[in-house]
Amino acid sequence: MTYCVGLRLDRGLVFMSDTRTNAGVDNVSTFRKMHIWEAPGDRVLTLMSAGNLATTQAVVSLLDERTKSPDERSPSILKAPSMFQAARLVAATLKDVISEHSDNGQRADSAFYATLILGGQIANGPPRLFLIYPEGNFIEAGDDTPFFQIGETKYGRPILVRAYDRDMSFESAVKLLLLSFDSTIKANLSVSLPLDLHIYKEGTLTAGTRKRIDVNDPYYHEISSGWSDALKDAFNRLPDIKL
Template identity: 60%
Template sequence: MTYCVGLRLDRGLVFMSDTRTNAGVDNFASARKMFNFSVPGERNITIMTAGNLATTQAMISLLRERTEAVDDRDPSILSQPTMFQVARLVGSTLREVISYSSPNGQESADAFSASVIVGGQIKGGKPTVFLVYPEGNFIEVSEDTPFFQIGETKYGKPILVRAYEPELAFGDALKLLLVSFDSTVKSNLSVGPPFDVLVYTGDSFAPTEIIRIESGDPIYQAISSGWGEALKSALDQLPSYTP
């Protein structure tokens, strides 16, 4: 399984993904699920993937191959004029891979399903994030929906809904995401560290930070244990229910 979040802030964008792809009893496996495409000073695009690993790896390989300077490898993600067009290209590429992988119809297509978060900024536009569905269609973040999740979303969503504020500093946003990810890790064995993080400052057109947070990271461990203790303390302070 997977857990990925793309978050829009007043300052820019934050992306975080786990890396676990298999959680068998004695067969844990990991793979990168975050990918970055950048032309310094002109554009920065981040993609995160969830779903069938063969599908997502094929989609990323196609997108990377088509960035090479060969005419017949267009359309390239690095030549799209807007983030909207980037989302369209990612959607059509995803649909192409699923269709190619599932020649036997819809039931087969479901087995190769995947979803994608794509976000970033192209010069002349604003930083934004899109959620791309397996069918190739997509939606964009808004004031009402300032973040997107893919994969195992239900355990980490409550803290994001309650604590997100658009004016959060990047450090506070990462703290919020780590609580969200830690809640998911403790609830579902199929999600786990290390976590990949990319921070993007608006109008910088290059990644501000690219980080990998390992399971033993002292700040992550402090946030994990501190959040658990804070929840217990808050529960103790609530009134007992006495009907």
């Protein structure tokens, strides 16, 4: 399992993903689940993946190979005219890979399933964020649904729902995501550090801050312990039930 979040803000997009994969408790590995393509001044696209590792690696490899010589390898996400068309291309690639690895057409609940988050900005279009399903269809984040989660989503969702603000700073957004990931990591062994972070500022059309947060990161530990202490303090200040 894994956990990835894409967050849409007024000032841009924030992405965070863990790196753990497992095929049982005795087969745990670390793989990058965030991939970035950019043509500075024209576009930046970030893709995060959850699900079958062979499927997601095949999708990323196909997309990446087509960018090496986009004039000769088509279709390329570096040539897509809009984020919507880029999402269609990624969705079609995912569906094709799943179908290729199945005997009679793949279903979302089968062994080769995968789900993707794609976000970025192309040319004069606005930053956009998409959730892409194994069946090859997708939805877009908007004012009512400003973030997407994939993988092990349930433990980290409550803090996002309670504390998200579209006008928040990038610094506050990273803090919020770290709390969401910390809650998930403490509740589920299939999600773990290191975490990958990418911050994209609207209008820059170049990849922004990229950071890997490992097990020794002091800020992560400060946030984790501070949140635990704050929750205990808030719990103790709540009134007891009268029996």
